[in-house]
Amino acid sequence: MAKANSRVKKWELLGRKELFSAPPWIKLFADTVRVPGGRVIDDFYRVELPDYVMICPRDKKGRLLFVRQYKHALGNVTLLFPTGFVERGESPAKAAKRELLEETGYKAKTWKHVGSFMIDGTRGCGKAHFYFAENLKKATEPLVDDMEISESVFLTVSEIMKAIEAKEISLFSAVSLFGLATNPLIGKIIKANGKK
Numbered sequence: 001m002a003k004a005n006s007r008v009k010k011w012e013l014l015g016r017k018e019l020f021s022a023p024p025w026i027k028l029f030a031d032t033v034r035v036p037g038g039r040v041i042d043d044f045y046r047v048e049l050p051d052y053v054m055i056c057p058r059d060k061k062g063r064l065l066f067v068r069q070y071k072h073a074l075g076n077v078t079l080l081f082p083t084g085f086v087e088r089g090e091s092p093a094k095a096a097k098r099e100l101l102e103e104t105g106y107k108a109k110t111w112k113h114v115g116s117f118m119i120d121g122t123r124g125c126g127k128a129h130f131y132f133a134e135n136l137k138k139a140t141e142p143l144v145d146d147m148e149i150s151e152s153v154f155l156t157v158s159e160i161m162k163a164i165e166a167k168e169i170s171l172f173s174a175v176s177l178f179g180l181a182t183n184p185l186i187g188k189i190i191k192a193n194g195k196k
Helices: 091-106 157-165 172-182 186-196
Strands: 012-022 024-034 038-050 054-057 063-069 077-078 083-085 106-120 124-138 150-155
Touching: 012 172, 054 091, 054 106, 054 172, 063 157, 063 172, 077 172, 083 091, 091 106, 091 124, 091 150, 106 172, 124 172, 150 157, 157 172
Parallel strands: 038 124, 054 124
Antiparallel strands: 012 024, 024 038, 054 063, 054 083, 063 077, 063 150, 106 124
16 A cells, blocks of 8 residues: 555656557557656566466365466476466456366356456566365366366375475466465455455
8 A cells, every 4th residue: 555655656657659469368568657756768568468367176175176287388287276368358256167167177166256466566467366166066077178188186285285396386376376275364364355
């Protein structure tokens, strides 16, 4: 929260030039900004990516459901929670339910919004909407897509810790959501917010 007497002030946006666009995946901008000291920066680069959802599904045994997929930016196969972009006109909650079903074939009876977080406060790069999903029920087979072939894997907390250490879980967002999912203090906050 900004305070009136704080030395930290917002920058002034003087202009924005679109440098590259490949809808709906990415846009690159060069912003012209004036920083609080008065200096003007003509080429402050920003990246716009679509918002996405990531779901931490938990079964009745307390195991968390991951998917094993190849991720080209990593150049490797990794474990991650079910994840996908929020489509135009779709709410993050609806996207989360759709992605869980598409990627794993599971539906969940209980949903809790953990929070929405900007990926990179300097460059932008989209917003992540994190969800917990419980009371899982197998509804169908996962959708098959040649760009997103995956396997569903249930893991215990100790197995997840070993997978992180072995770099089998290598995405920051997956590790972050796992930390939120297993942090008792965060769990109390989410539970309290759910009662409002």
